[in-house]
Amino acid sequence: MSVNTSVEETVKKIAQRILRKKDIAFAPTTTFKDFGADSLDIVQILVAVEDTFDIELDDEQLRNINDTAGFIAYIESKIAEKNKK
Amino acid sequence: MALNGKVALITGGSRGIGRAITLKLASEGADVIINFFRKRGTAESTAETARSQGVTAHIIKANLAEPEKIDRMFTEIENMFGRLDILVNNAASGVARTAMELDFDAWDWTMNVNARAALLCTQRAARLMRNGGVIVNISSLGSRLVMPIYTAVGVSKAALEALTRYLAIELAPLGIRVNAIAAGPVETEALKLYTTDPGIPQQMVTSTPAGRMVQPEDVTNVVAFLCSDAASMIRGQIIIVDGGASLTSLGYTPPGDKGAQSAST
Numbered sequence: 001m002s003v004n005t006s007v008e009e010t011v012k013k014i015a016q017r018i019l020r021k022k023d024i025a026f027a028p029t030t031t032f033k034d035f036g037a038d039s040l041d042i043v044q045i046l047v048a049v050e051d052t053f054d055i056e057l058d059d060e061q062l063r064n065i066n067d068t069a070g071f072i073a074y075i076e077s078k079i080a081e082k083n084k085k
Numbered sequence: 086m087a088l089n090g091k092v093a094l095i096t097g098g099s100r101g102i103g104r105a106i107t108l109k110l111a112s113e114g115a116d117v118i119i120n121f122f123r124k125r126g127t128a129e130s131t132a133e134t135a136r137s138q139g140v141t142a143h144i145i146k147a148n149l150a151e152p153e154k155i156d157r158m159f160t161e162i163e164n165m166f167g168r169l170d171i172l173v174n175n176a177a178s179g180v181a182r183t184a185m186e187l188d189f190d191a192w193d194w195t196m197n198v199n200a201r202a203a204l205l206c207t208q209r210a211a212r213l214m215r216n217g218g219v220i221v222n223i224s225s226l227g228s229r230l231v232m233p234i235y236t237a238v239g240v241s242k243a244a245l246e247a248l249t250r251y252l253a254i255e256l257a258p259l260g261i262r263v264n265a266i267a268a269g270p271v272e273t274e275a276l277k278l279y280t281t282d283p284g285i286p287q288q289m290v291t292s293t294p295a296g297r298m299v300q301p302e303d304v305t306n307v308v309a310f311l312c313s314d315a316a317s318m319i320r321g322q323i324i325i326v327d328g329g330a331s332l333t334s335l336g337y338t339p340p341g342d343k344g345a346q347s348a349s350t
């Protein structure tokens with residue numbers, strides 16, 4: 001992944017690929033369900049995010065995240081945590 | 086121990102029945118390779134428990150829905166171990182929906198993880214089984230019995246069972262034995278995904294002649310047997326482990342509970 005590519009852009013591309021939708025735009029309170037994602041889509045998005053950023057997302061913490069903005073912030077925190085190691 | 090010095094790969098081997106299979110094979114002396122999907126901590130914990138039995142345990146993360154991840158996993162196995170003796174195709178996933186609610190994504194996902202991955206893993210594993218080997222596919226009774234919201238998984242397991250028979254014939258000349266186990270509902274966390282009614286486990290017990298639900302060790306005992314030389318003339322079979330539940334008709338209640346036995350390893 002290019003260092004210039006923001007986490008948000010990368011997640012958006014992952015969601016576009018898995019949901020087969022080009023018109024995905026994240027706003028502060030959007031959720032993946034707003035784009036028609038079902039539980040399988042969400043699992044596939046999680047797996048793709050983990051593979052792309054080489055991080056592991058915690059299901060317990062994910063349960064407390066309500067929107068895409070929170071999801072992206074969580075990914076950024078996991079990347080920062082990984083980079084500290 | 087029966088499997089001393091053998092190298093075994095258990096797909097989805099970090100939790101649930103997969104974990105129990107991993108630990109059973111380790112207890113029989115096999116070095117174990119644990120494939121996992123997402124939770125590294127869980128896989129590490131299973132590997133640690135396996136190591137406490139004096140065997141080597143290695144974990145590999147791979148989403149089996151992706152053929153390139155399967156390839157990468159086997160390249161790692163080849164580099165680390167140089168061979169494979171046992172493959173347990175246990176990893177399974179599914180979408181709990183009725184047939185009319187299934188979209189093609191859900192269908193593809195379930196078929197890819199439960200059936201296609203078993204084929205791809207077998208193709209790669211067979212090349213590493215230079216002195217013969219054993220393949221055990223973990224199926225379920227949903228391959229032949231209709232269960233609520235189990236369509237995709239049931240169909241994928243039927244494919245897995247048919248694949249078991251074809252592979253058993255094709256791989257026999259290579260000294261590779263292929264069989265499958267079709268278990269009734271096993272009391273694990275995964276069962277909760279398909280049962281919203283808390284009364285269902287009790288109904289299952291009532292309609293099972295053995296008088297209890299299938300436990301993970303009921304399955305692992307059969308896996309260990311199929312991996313042993315004692316099973317060398319069993320080929321391409323689907324061994325049903327369900328306490329007799331599939332023999333009964335709906336609403337059947339076994340007389341008394343004389344058949345009740347506890348699982349033992």
